Amino acid sequence: MLRMHDVVAGYGRGAVLQGVDLQVPSGRAVALLGRNGVGKSTLVSTIAGLLRPTAGEIRLDGRDIAGLRPDLIARAGVGLVPQGRRIWPSMTVAEHLALAAGRGRGAGRAWPAENVFELFPRLAERRRHLAAQLSGGEQQMLAIGRALATGPRVVLMDEPSEGLAPVVVDEVATALRALVAAGLSLLLVEHDVHLALGVADEVAVMVRGRIVHRCPAAAFSRDEGLRERLLGVA
Numbered sequence: 001m002l003r004m005h006d007v008v009a010g011y012g013r014g015a016v017l018q019g020v021d022l023q024v025p026s027g028r029a030v031a032l033l034g035r036n037g038v039g040k041s042t043l044v045s046t047i048a049g050l051l052r053p054t055a056g057e058i059r060l061d062g063r064d065i066a067g068l069r070p071d072l073i074a075r076a077g078v079g080l081v082p083q084g085r086r087i088w089p090s091m092t093v094a095e096h097l098a099l100a101a102g103r104g105r106g107a108g109r110a111w112p113a114e115n116v117f118e119l120f121p122r123l124a125e126r127r128r129h130l131a132a133q134l135s136g137g138e139q140q141m142l143a144i145g146r147a148l149a150t151g152p153r154v155v156l157m158d159e160p161s162e163g164l165a166p167v168v169v170d171e172v173a174t175a176l177r178a179l180v181a182a183g184l185s186l187l188l189v190e191h192d193v194h195l196a197l198g199v200a201d202e203v204a205v206m207v208r209g210r211i212v213h214r215c216p217a218a219a220f221s222r223d224e225g226l227r228e229r230l231l232g233v234a
Ligand SMILES: Nc1ncnc2c1ncn2[C@@H]1O[C@H](COP(=O)(O)OP(=O)(O)OP(=O)(O)O)[C@@H](O)[C@H]1O
Pocket: 011, 016, 034, 035, 036, 037, 038, 039, 040, 041, 042, 043
């Protein structure tokens, strides 16, 4: 279980996260939704250790990870699929996975390259290709595979559908559902509400740096008025 309590964080003056309470139960997927600029990516960066919280607690299975170095947070079992993928263009697919695995295993299940290739057969065909030669969808699959290779218990994904064709979004969604079914926990930041609701068990909605609403994904799917009020999309 990933549990945040009263977390405050930001950039220099002025906090973006204004006291965030959020839980991602083990083996569940939580979609973090909200309009542009409310602080979703800031929250992901704070959990992953790229930003230091100025107050509050972040615990993974009871262990306080708030403010640790990013590599130690990864080793504690937090995988990150960052916004924009951040893959390394001049490294091959296989090299990405080997490097991530070699950085020290996280506390979760191991994901050898062969398992990543089972999840994403298109990556298997391209294992010797440079990342720069991959399509956007393949790069996203690689970013997910790289996070898995670190052996996470929980994976944070920031906008995995960004810039992808609908058919590729469906492929990614299928893979994410398989990961959750295999016991992984997922925090999914996503503008594509259809994708988010198709993957997540629960929804958390952020408004101006706070979680203002939590509910089962199915309830959020049914409630058009709520989606319109909180996200501006029906
Ligand atoms: N590196 C940064 N330095 C200073 N301010 C930042 C930085 N990154 C984000 N911000 C500000 O923090 C606030 C929250 O941004 P954040 O990217 O977390 O929102 P978001 O909900 O992820 O938005 P989006 O959905 O557009 O990605 C915004 O006002 C943004 O301008």
